[in-house]
Amino acid sequence: MRHFLRLSILLIGLFSGSSSFAADTLPPVNTADDLGPQVDQPIEFPHNRHAKDMGINCMYCHTYARRAPVAGIPPLQKCMGCHNGIESVKDKPRIKELFKHWDEKKPIAWKKVHDLPDYVRFNHERHVKRFIVQQDKPVQEVCGYCHGDVKEGTVARRQKPLSMGWCVSCHEKAHPTDKTAQATAQGPNDCWQCHK
Amino acid sequence: MIENEFNRRDFLKVLGWGGAAVAVSGCGFTSVQDGVENVVSYVEANEYMIPGIGVYFNSTCAQCDAACGITGKVREGRVLKLEGNAASSINRGRLCGLGQAGVQAHYNPDRVTEPRTGKGEKLDWEKALGQVKEKLTGVSGDEIAFLTGNLSGHLKVLLGNYMDALGSKNHFVYDAVAPAVMRASNKKAYGNEMPALRLDKAKVIVSFGADFLGSWVSPVNFSQQYAQFRKGVNNGGRGVLVQIEPKMTLTGANADRWIPANPGTEGVLALGLINALGAAGVSIPSDIAASVSAYGVERVSKDTGVSAEQIQKLAAVLKERSPSLVIAGGGAEGYAHGSQNAAAVALLNQVLGNVGKTVEAPSVVPFPQLAPTAGGTAGLKAFNDGLAAGKFKVVFTLGANPVYSAPAFMKLADNLKKAAFKVALADAIDETAAQADLVLPLDSAMESWGTVVAEYQAGDAHIGIQQPLMERLYDNTRSAGDILLSLVKQQKADDYKAFEDYYAYLRGAVVQAKGSLGGAGMDDDEFWSTVLSSGMVKTGNASSSLRTSASAVTLPAAAVADAAFPLRLLPYVQPSMRDGRHANLPWLQESPDPLTTIVWDSWVEMHPKTAAKLGIVEGDIVEVTSKSGSIKAQAYIFPGIHPDAVSVPFGNGHTELGRYAKGVGANVFQMLDPVFDQETGELAINETHVKVSKTGKRVIVVKEEGAAGGSQAGKKIAGRLASNNVDLSKEV
Numbered sequence: 001m002r003h004f005l006r007l008s009i010l011l012i013g014l015f016s017g018s019s020s021f022a023a024d025t026l027p028p029v030n031t032a033d034d035l036g037p038q039v040d041q042p043i044e045f046p047h048n049r050h051a052k053d054m055g056i057n058c059m060y061c062h063t064y065a066r067r068a069p070v071a072g073i074p075p076l077q078k079c080m081g082c083h084n085g086i087e088s089v090k091d092k093p094r095i096k097e098l099f100k101h102w103d104e105k106k107p108i109a110w111k112k113v114h115d116l117p118d119y120v121r122f123n124h125e126r127h128v129k130r131f132i133v134q135q136d137k138p139v140q141e142v143c144g145y146c147h148g149d150v151k152e153g154t155v156a157r158r159q160k161p162l163s164m165g166w167c168v169s170c171h172e173k174a175h176p177t178d179k180t181a182q183a184t185a186q187g188p189n190d191c192w193q194c195h196k
Numbered sequence: 197m198i199e200n201e202f203n204r205r206d207f208l209k210v211l212g213w214g215g216a217a218v219a220v221s222g223c224g225f226t227s228v229q230d231g232v233e234n235v236v237s238y239v240e241a242n243e244y245m246i247p248g249i250g251v252y253f254n255s256t257c258a259q260c261d262a263a264c265g266i267t268g269k270v271r272e273g274r275v276l277k278l279e280g281n282a283a284s285s286i287n288r289g290r291l292c293g294l295g296q297a298g299v300q301a302h303y304n305p306d307r308v309t310e311p312r313t314g315k316g317e318k319l320d321w322e323k324a325l326g327q328v329k330e331k332l333t334g335v336s337g338d339e340i341a342f343l344t345g346n347l348s349g350h351l352k353v354l355l356g357n358y359m360d361a362l363g364s365k366n367h368f369v370y371d372a373v374a375p376a377v378m379r380a381s382n383k384k385a386y387g388n389e390m391p392a393l394r395l396d397k398a399k400v401i402v403s404f405g406a407d408f409l410g411s412w413v414s415p416v417n418f419s420q421q422y423a424q425f426r427k428g429v430n431n432g433g434r435g436v437l438v439q440i441e442p443k444m445t446l447t448g449a450n451a452d453r454w455i456p457a458n459p460g461t462e463g464v465l466a467l468g469l470i471n472a473l474g475a476a477g478v479s480i481p482s483d484i485a486a487s488v489s490a491y492g493v494e495r496v497s498k499d500t501g502v503s504a505e506q507i508q509k510l511a512a513v514l515k516e517r518s519p520s521l522v523i524a525g526g527g528a529e530g531y532a533h534g535s536q537n538a539a540a541v542a543l544l545n546q547v548l549g550n551v552g553k554t555v556e557a558p559s560v561v562p563f564p565q566l567a568p569t570a571g572g573t574a575g576l577k578a579f580n581d582g583l584a585a586g587k588f589k590v591v592f593t594l595g596a597n598p599v600y601s602a603p604a605f606m607k608l609a610d611n612l613k614k615a616a617f618k619v620a621l622a623d624a625i626d627e628t629a630a631q632a633d634l635v636l637p638l639d640s641a642m643e644s645w646g647t648v649v650a651e652y653q654a655g656d657a658h659i660g661i662q663q664p665l666m667e668r669l670y671d672n673t674r675s676a677g678d679i680l681l682s683l684v685k686q687q688k689a690d691d692y693k694a695f696e697d698y699y700a701y702l703r704g705a706v707v708q709a710k711g712s713l714g715g716a717g718m719d720d721d722e723f724w725s726t727v728l729s730s731g732m733v734k735t736g737n738a739s740s741s742l743r744t745s746a747s748a749v750t751l752p753a754a755a756v757a758d759a760a761f762p763l764r765l766l767p768y769v770q771p772s773m774r775d776g777r778h779a780n781l782p783w784l785q786e787s788p789d790p791l792t793t794i795v796w797d798s799w800v801e802m803h804p805k806t807a808a809k810l811g812i813v814e815g816d817i818v819e820v821t822s823k824s825g826s827i828k829a830q831a832y833i834f835p836g837i838h839p840d841a842v843s844v845p846f847g848n849g850h851t852e853l854g855r856y857a858k859g860v861g862a863n864v865f866q867m868l869d870p871v872f873d874q875e876t877g878e879l880a881i882n883e884t885h886v887k888v889s890k891t892g893k894r895v896i897v898v899k900e901e902g903a904a905g906g907s908q909a910g911k912k913i914a915g916r917l918a919s920n921n922v923d924l925s926k927e928v
Binding site for chain 2: 036037039040064067068069070072073074075076077101102105106107108109110111112113114115116117157158161162163
């Protein structure tokens with residue numbers, strides 16, 4: 001009984017281990033977008049409308065990304081700041097829903113689509129500082145490294161694997177240290193950088 | 197049970213492979229979740245609130261009566277971690293484990309969340325408070341009693357006003373493990389209940405059973421002073437600590453010498469030291485010299501069990517190293533002659549000339565109405581006597597759990613039934629709330645407003661401000677202040693109509709006094725926000741002074757031993773458990789006792805010699821029986837206790853108080869004998885005599901400590917003696 005148990009656990013372990021390892025060896029940065037499932041949100045927020053048609057900077061709404069570990073979902077106040085003055089769409093169902101929440105002072109319970117496990121500490125601020133501030137790369141490109149081509153999508157959806165192997169594949173590459181420097185450096189590869 | 201066919205090694209192998217499998221698959225897609233959890237954004241965000249970044253608020257710790265200042269880290273509207281407030285002169289940026297667990301008291305899953313009747317029916321607040329009003333109609337003031345823990349600040353004022361409005365004088369203050377005898381003897385000896393102790397200035401400290409590093413009065417403050425005392429910051433060199441106590445505490449374990457004098461003979465030793473000092477040429481007033489002349493070294497040695505050589509050495513150290521500091525704590529006071537013991541220790545201080553040097557006049561908050569009313573077990577006795585006589589019809593309890601912590605001989609649980617209507621203001625259903633007819637649920641200390649004045653003021657006198665660190669977790673809890681304000685409004689609506697809630701009352705009261713609180717010239721809002729951001733108000737000191745004149749002390753003859761109960765029970769106040777009110781916090785249950793390292797249980801501590809005589813080994817379940825009751829607990833063999841005594845910690849053995857406390861360990865309060873300090877009427881907690889017998893059961897003691905002999909991973913790390921060969925009283 002004991003040996004059977006041990007063997008079966010071993011086999012299950014190896015199988016699941018190897019199968020996920022196979023998935024991990026995909027060339028990471030070139031993974032196709034739209035990996036995550038469609039998730040119903042309380043309001044179907046059209047990212048394309050805002051990021052492409054209006055050309056709004058990602059960090060205009062996700063303002064916390066440059067000063068905190070999390071990018072944050074903008075407060076309703078932020079949405080209202082513009083939409084209060086945009087008469088043309090005020091009677092659209094989604095905007096009506098927005099106004100309803102605002103009038104009731106009731107926050108919107110969005111569904112998380114980028115929920116890393118609790119033992120992973122991803123820091124938005126560090127990445128924004130590195131790529132946008134130091135290397136002066138376009139904001140949409142930098143956010144797109146992890147979030148895909150947001151301006152072409154509507155409701156937010158996870159686009160990349162966000163697995164450890166995928167993170168590491170980028171951290172193993174050499175990046176220029178700033179926009180003018182010839183010197184390059186890798187992202188940190190110490191365990192404790194993410195697993196504190 | 198794990199059967200033999202599946203042993204530990206196999207288990208670890210399977211675990212190892214399974215763990216590896218999980219680890220490998222963890223790198224895949226399985227652990228990123230899509231659309232499972234919610235992310236709720238703010239409707240309107242404060243400028244200073246950034247998701248993922250902590251904001252810090254100052255408040256005051258409510259875990260014990262030391263009133264340390266705290267700083268709470270709040271993220272996304274939830275309090276996560278507490279630290280000490282560096283601006284507080286009590287704890288100067290540090291915080292103890294008990295204080296840290298304040299967060300867990302707040303998030304405790306067993307909190308009461310709605311007003312409820314004794315039968316457990318939920319009520320709304322209007323109905324609950326309406327019931328109180330209804331039950332109070334036609335009841336005279338004498339028939340109403342309010343039992344609280346130590347109170348200070350505006351809550352005390354409000355309670356006083358409520359009792360006045362009801363025409364009742366029956367406010368009883370009860371603290372099960374209070375230094376109440378010390379207060380009285382200090383008042384007598386120095387003219388002040390709580391003089392400031394300057395451990396850092398002393399060259400030698402002799403502590404008679406005061407566990408000042410663990411659980412006594414203001415341990416965080418004393419620990420910092422102790423560090424300076426050892427480093428020689430203000431006393432010119434490393435200080436020497438001698439601890440005299442029959443049961444080793446954390447302080448005893450840190451001492452240079454731990455002397456287990458016979459229990460109850462601390463006063464004899466103190467007078468003997470005075471006599472020895474006189475003989476060594478220290479000038480002593482003649483009346484005092486005459487009064488201690490009977491305490492020659494031989495006699496003192498015989499009474500206390502401390503060798504004559506050690507007494508002489510101790511006297512020599514005290515003479516050579518001045519200023520010194522002598523402290524009497526719980527270990528010396530819990531006797532029928534506890535007051536005399538404490539007085540003898542105070543006299544030793546006076547003879548040594550320490551008053552004014554290491555025993556200083558304390559800082560005093562110049563608002564006597566806010567000063568703490570501190571009680572002890574005398575308050576409980578008076579409350580219980582009233583109940584037994586059937587005098588009280590309506591009884592309130594707040595911050596006290598007498599049904600758990602009153603000794604069985606008081607029959608308090610039965611007496612409480614004589615009161616027709618019992619209201620418990622409680623944050624969890626403890627033993628007292630379980631008997632109540634109405635339970636009013638309290639906010640946690642992280643949710644409520646308050647002002648606290650510490651009984652032991654170190655450095656600058658200040659009023660601690662308690663402010664909510666986050667929104668209420670449950671909509672239907674209220675702070676004690678809000679409940680009292682609603683109750684007092686029932687009686688005197690006009691006087692309090694200006695105050696919508698306790699916050700308004702508190703803010704009004706503090707802002708009104710801004711002139712004398714350093715806020716002259718500021719507008720109200722500015723002053724109030726300064727107060728909130730610092731978490732305290734410095735008040736300036738009212739003058740206080742100490743009396744230095746000494747008067748003689750007489751000690752009673754030693755009690756005769758009772759052959760039927762040969763051992764003395766020395767209940768132990770554990771630094772994290774104290775009187776048991778925090779037994780429902782798993783962090784505290786889980787943190788090992790500093791000496792025995794035992795977790796999640798009670799134990800009976802006994803000397804190896806005593807254990808050998810009784811044939812008891814570690815883990816034996818033993819029954820400890822006194823005249824008044826008995827408990828069963830695991831035996832722990834420890835050389836740090838007097839051979840004629842056993843020790844059991846307070847705090848466990850709850851029959852209520854939620855999932856973490858219920859059924860853990862044994863309640864030693866129940867078995868205490870009815871002996872009281874003759875002067876103060878405080879329960880003499882060390883006067884219980886017991887016998888110990890084996891029950892035949894044995895368990896593995898769950899503790900952090902390794903086996904004696906010191907081996908780790910198969911390697912001998914330190915040559916250690918087996919515990920029965922150690923004599924700690926001879927160690928340096």
